[in-house]
Amino acid sequence: xxxxxxxxxxxxxxxAFQMFWTGPAMRKMRRNPLAIGGLVITLLFALLALFAPLVxxxxxxxxxxxxxxxxxxxxxxxxxxxxxxxxxxPPSCYKIQxxxxxxxxxxxxxxxxxxxxxxxxNGYNIFYGLVWGTRTALKMAFIIVGxxxxxxxxxxxxxxxxxxxxxxxxxxxxxxxxxxxxLVLTVVILTILRAKNPGGDPxxxxxxxxxxxxxxxxxxxxxxxxxxxxxxxxxxxxxxxGARDMxxxxxxxIPNSVTTVFTISVLDLATIPLxxxxxxxxxxxxxxxxxxxxxxxxFARAWLKxxxxxxxxxxxxxIILFSxxxxxxxxxxxxxxxPKTR
Numbered sequence: 001x002x003x004x005x006x007x008x009x010x011x012x013x014x015x016a017f018q019m020f021w022t023g024p025a026m027r028k029m030r031r032n033p034l035a036i037g038g039l040v041i042t043l044l045f046a047l048l049a050l051f052a053p054l055v056x057x058x059x060x061x062x063x064x065x066x067x068x069x070x071x072x073x074x075x076x077x078x079x080x081x082x083x084x085x086x087x088x089x090p091p092s093c094y095k096i097q098x099x100x101x102x103x104x105x106x107x108x109x110x111x112x113x114x115x116x117x118x119x120x121x122n123g124y125n126i127f128y129g130l131v132w133g134t135r136t137a138l139k140m141a142f143i144i145v146g147x148x149x150x151x152x153x154x155x156x157x158x159x160x161x162x163x164x165x166x167x168x169x170x171x172x173x174x175x176x177x178x179x180x181x182x183l184v185l186t187v188v189i190l191t192i193l194r195a196k197n198p199g200g201d202p203x204x205x206x207x208x209x210x211x212x213x214x215x216x217x218x219x220x221x222x223x224x225x226x227x228x229x230x231x232x233x234x235x236x237x238x239x240x241x242g243a244r245d246m247x248x249x250x251x252x253x254i255p256n257s258v259t260t261v262f263t264i265s266v267l268d269l270a271t272i273p274l275x276x277x278x279x280x281x282x283x284x285x286x287x288x289x290x291x292x293x294x295x296x297x298x299f300a301r302a303w304l305k306x307x308x309x310x311x312x313x314x315x316x317x318x319i320i321l322f323s324x325x326x327x328x329x330x331x332x333x334x335x336x337x338x339p340k341t342r
Contacts (some may be wrong), residue, residue, distance in 0.1 A: 002097060028336045035332020041325035049135040053085035056131040059095050062093035072102040094291045096129040105308045121299045121311045124289065130318050137273035137322060144272050144296040147211045149265045152218025157249050159219065162227030176237035190284055202286055206276060225257035263334040270326030277319065293319055
């Protein structure tokens with residue numbers, strides 16, 4: 001009797017990205033049209049921010065600081081000004097282009113010799129301010145959320161992992177922070193920082209104020225997840241093999257506890273630009289004329305009339321679309337990563 005051996009079945013090897021893309025979370029994400037729509041709008045804002053110099057060409061001091069003699073040089077990718085304008089624009093490029101010193105708004109495309117499709121307010125080009133303000137919004141959102149997320153996750157993980165008096169001390173300090181409304185605490189910290197450096201660049205004081213006031217929310221959320229994760233068998237196995245506490249926290253505890261806090265951080269990306277805009281509206285944010293959406297809303301306060309509809313409609317449309325995009329994407333991401341909804 002002869003026996004035949006079948007050839008071994010070849011197992012298709014899939015990379016990490018392919019496994020992630022075809023996993024149950026991403027399959028559910030792709031079936032959510034609202035989440036995909038939010039992601040698309042978010043990517044469009046990111047492209048607008050990245051290529052802001054190509055959409056709203058540099059002028060005035062920005063043109064000089066980029067060593068350009070003509071604004072059209074920014075469209076040449078073979079030249080140094082293109083790369084400087086896209087990846088490292090000087091601070092002067094964030095100054096809103098001022099076409100005149102007239103206080104009364106000018107309708108869209110009514111300024112001769114200038115590109116102002118959204119009109120002007122106080123002489124400032126609304127289109128230029130919105131385009132470059134997108135870069136400001138994304139930069140502030142990602143820096144502030146990134147800092148608060150890292151600090152909150154580390155402190156919350158330490159609090160939940162060790163428990164005892166360490167957990168009690170950290171949680172009582174968080175209770176003190178929660179006793180004051182977040183915006184009020186941010187305003188107080190920012191006022192103190194600005195008083196020590198009047199007239200200086202407000203970027204880092206704003207980032208520091210929001211970071212001090214914002215990390216506690218992430219710490220409270222991840223502490224609850226860590227309290228459940230630390231009881232699992234693989235954590236006991238790592239401890240039995242002699243793993244140090246910090247190694248267990250960074251390699252085993254945090255990676256398996258950040259799903260909830262990560263989705264919350266995506267939703268917070270939508271709220272940070274709104275809060276920064278509120279600071280500018282209150283006179284505590286960036287200086288007048290800086291490319292930031294709150295500045296343009298503040299300029300529009302004196303011109304809330306039907307004939308000047310454009311001074312508020314265009315900034316409000318940018319703010320609403322930005323917030324809606326991140327909220328739709330964040331909600332879809334939360335549903336996709338939640339195993340209870342699969």
